[in-house]
Amino acid sequence: MISERQPRQGAQAIRRALSVLRLLAAGRDTGVPLSEVVKATALSRPTVHRIVHVLIEEGIVERNAAGRYAIGGQVGELALARPSRSPLLVAAEPHLARASEVLGDTLFLTVRTGLDTLSVARRIGAYPIQVLSIEVGARRPLGVSSAGVAILAALPATEARKIVATNAVRFEPYRTTPAVVLARIQAARRRGYGIADVGLVQGTKSISVWIKNPDGAPVAAITLSAIRNRLGPRREADVADTLLATARAVEMEMAG
Template sequence: MDRTNSPKAGRGALEPRQGAQAIRRALAVLRILAAGREDGVPLAEVIQATGLTRPTVHRIVHVLIEEGIVERNARSGRYAIGNQVPELALARPRPSRLLVAANPSLRRASAEIGDTLFLTARTGNDTLCVDRRIGVYPIQVLSIEVGARRPLGVSSAGVAILAAMPAQDARKIVAANEKRFEAYRTDTATVLGEVTAARRLGYGMRETGLVQGTKSISTWIKTPDGRPAAAMTVSAVRTRLGPRREQEVAEILLREARIIEQAIGG
């Protein structure tokens, strides 16, 4: 008897694929919850952002709550990352290669520019703020905290990272994030337009940052194999970044981004 054609053999072949699918779905849910930080995310928003059915999201969230990975706020009904996640992160005590390589550049650029600097890493279809340096200018734009996660494309850092990758790859990510853009008051056409402009300029720029009355400039940082892995951003009140100073700040960021790339490659 040929066992490879038996129903049991067919089920065995499907199990690894189904297991991988379940893990990917759980990770998709966790990424959405991570963007909500301590405020949490309503279940309806998780469903919309992931494209999963309500029963599927319910099952995933229920298991993650049982494992301490997710918590539910009894008063608001919102879901957030649980205490187990930072505890698991302690198992990786050493800072990433990116953070080590970027530290001198962040310190140097912060002293030169005087406004808030952010280092943002790409993680899947999102950006994650991994470092922030406060400058000496009296008015600082603290629009994002370390640990904040955003869909690629809603910030100048995300736009810069998208601009540094092949156009087809950028379009795929923007399409995948389309449902999530609404919460940030933007859309696919706007993001793709900003990406095109960033390619032309050589850096990402948003006339209106995540906070009204601010402006942001970002330069991408690539790995040795040419993949955009991060972005370095300056955010300031708009009056601080007129055309002349915008160019000066962009040149500093571009210079330091190349230094970081060399340090990563070394």
């Protein structure tokens, strides 16, 4: 009995540490207070404190002058072990460049990583007013952005609802709720793509389409963000068609 329990306990400890790391990654250089990590993970404060303390000892986490916790320098060093770009990025880049040239607005490539979305690429268009609301490296809970909604819409309904419920407490800083997110997911399924009528910046609007891997699982999304008067009903449909065609081209590229 003891030998069976220990591996399970070890796996649980690793999963808890990873959940803490993902939350800290969302805080980027600013960091995240311990209380927020406790609230978002539903772990006890002593457990979170113990995990963070070990990660600090290993150089994976740092505590800044404001008393907040952030990803440490050792993570960047570990990332150097894999300098090559992901197959998704390699497949997507030429298609993103082409779509950005055609549409003229900023395009973002966002991937799913666990319960989060991570912005991994950005293409700035030629239109004089560009929306640069999302930086490469920005991490957010799945469901907050139009990209996250699009990815969730492409998942089985049961799995999407489970993710939304798990992320519920993390939605509060973004001024949204599970009910709102679920409604947006349903609308994206009906429409075939996700829309954020109010983007991360006031006066902007975003359209997102999902990308599936060869196994059929949604792994990423392409998002166009623009000022609202650039995305009226007629152009919205044209932009959505271009983004959908781009996503299908990326999928075909990944399938070889």
